[in-house]
Amino acid sequence: MGRPNAARCTSSTHAVQLSAQAATTTTTQRTPAIPSFVTYIIPSKRRTSIDATLQSLAQQTLDDWSAIVFLDGWLQSPALEEVYVRMEKWRCLYALLRWQARLPDKLRIVAQPGKLGVRNNSAGAVRNTGILLTASPWVAFVDDDDTLQPVHARTLYDHVASQPGLDAIIFRMSFWDATTDRRRPHAAIFPRLNATNFVINEVGISFAMKTSLCTQDEVDPRENYCFIPSRCEDYVLLNWLRVSNKAMLLSPHILYNVKGHRMDCATADCGATTVYIHNHTARVLEAV
Numbered sequence: 001m002g003r004p005n006a007a008r009c010t011s012s013t014h015a016v017q018l019s020a021q022a023a024t025t026t027t028t029q030r031t032p033a034i035p036s037f038v039t040y041i042i043p044s045k046r047r048t049s050i051d052a053t054l055q056s057l058a059q060q061t062l063d064d065w066s067a068i069v070f071l072d073g074w075l076q077s078p079a080l081e082e083v084y085v086r087m088e089k090w091r092c093l094y095a096l097l098r099w100q101a102r103l104p105d106k107l108r109i110v111a112q113p114g115k116l117g118v119r120n121n122s123a124g125a126v127r128n129t130g131i132l133l134t135a136s137p138w139v140a141f142v143d144d145d146d147t148l149q150p151v152h153a154r155t156l157y158d159h160v161a162s163q164p165g166l167d168a169i170i171f172r173m174s175f176w177d178a179t180t181d182r183r184r185p186h187a188a189i190f191p192r193l194n195a196t197n198f199v200i201n202e203v204g205i206s207f208a209m210k211t212s213l214c215t216q217d218e219v220d221p222r223e224n225y226c227f228i229p230s231r232c233e234d235y236v237l238l239n240w241l242r243v244s245n246k247a248m249l250l251s252p253h254i255l256y257n258v259k260g261h262r263m264d265c266a267t268a269d270c271g272a273t274t275v276y277i278h279n280h281t282a283r284v285l286e287a288v
Contacts, residue, residue: 036106037064038138038153038208041130043123044071044096048088049145049259051095056147056257058103062154068108068133069096069144070126073115108133124227131214131226140208142256149255156208159249163276167213167246170198170238172272173206175258189254193272197282198242198250200235206256207238213246242277250275250282 040057044050050069057067100107110133116125123143131139140156142148152171159169172189190202213225225241227233241248252272274285 035135035137036066037062037136037157038066038140039130039134039136039211040065040067040140040142040148041127041134042067042069042142042144043126043130044069044092044144046071046089046092047144048091048095050092051099052147053142053144054095054099054103054107056150056152057106057142058099059150060148060153061150062157064157065153066106066108066134066136067103068110068130070130071109071111072122072126073112122229124229124233128214128226131211134211137211138208139211139214141205143205145259147257149253149257151253152255155251155253155255159251163247163249165247166210166249168207168209168238168241168248169251170203170207170248171251171256172254173204173256173258174254189272191250195250196273196275196284197277198235198238200232200239203235203238204256204258205234207234209241213241245278248277250277 042050042053054067054069057065096107096109100109110130112126112129116122116129127141138156138160140152155171156169160166170191172191172193174187174189176187190204191198192202195202209225215224225237225244225246227237230236238248250273252274254272276283276285
């Protein structure tokens with residue numbers, strides 16, 4: 001099936017490629033000679049919360065991972081920005097340099113002087129560029145104010161090993177939901193534990209995919225599965241994979257913590273449904 005907004009995405013692909021070339025000149029580390037199993041792409045808004053994000057990566061029980069932190073628009077700050085904003089920016093940089101000293105073979109920092117995206121919709125463009133910079137067979141995504149469970153990389157590896165034909169794997173995410181009462185937020189999980197498929201507004205960036213799916217090649221844009229920057233870019237990409245008959249797994253594991261929220265049963269399935277999605281159909285599986 002043809003890609004959504006193909007003309008728009010094709011024209012932006014060239015810009016992404018040029019941005020990736022420019023970004024490689026400002027990276028603080030070269031690409032490792034031996035790629036890891038999975039690379040985590042982390043768009044950063046220069047928040048100090050990235051310290052906890054990288055801490056969660058350092059605690060992974062599977063060591064076969066690497067990460068790219070992308071500082072988009074690093075030099076584009078308001079001339080009269082508040083003092084606390086500037087302090088946040090430099091504290092973020094200090095945390096990044098400290099973590100790179102601890103993880104020199106795993107962490108790569110890319111500082112992009114100009115902003116890739118438009119206004120706040122830059123994460124998709126950053127992720128596309130980050131995919132171009134990795135040689136890992138799998139790529140996963142995490143925001144700089146979120147964290148991962150220690151078994152994230154291991155569980156991803158086990159899923160791929162048990163079903164080698166998979167193209168994408170969606171993990172559940174936990175967060176505080178304040179949509180009904182801001183004063184009393186309650187814990188929530190997306191996709192829901194009993195979900196037998198994913199739907200818009202109930203799925204997020206807590207997924208991993210084969211790196212080869214996002215070639216960003218203008219020759220055949222129909223087979224170029226990359227992000228189209230928008231507020232629902234996560235769902236758009238996942239749905240595009242679904243309608244293109246890619247093999248997808250909805251994992252029962254809750255391994256992504258939005259803004260640090262953590263479920264006690266994150267390493268178990270918590271009664272969630274495991275679903276294999278292919279050819280427009282969803283088949284419930286036993287826990288994987």
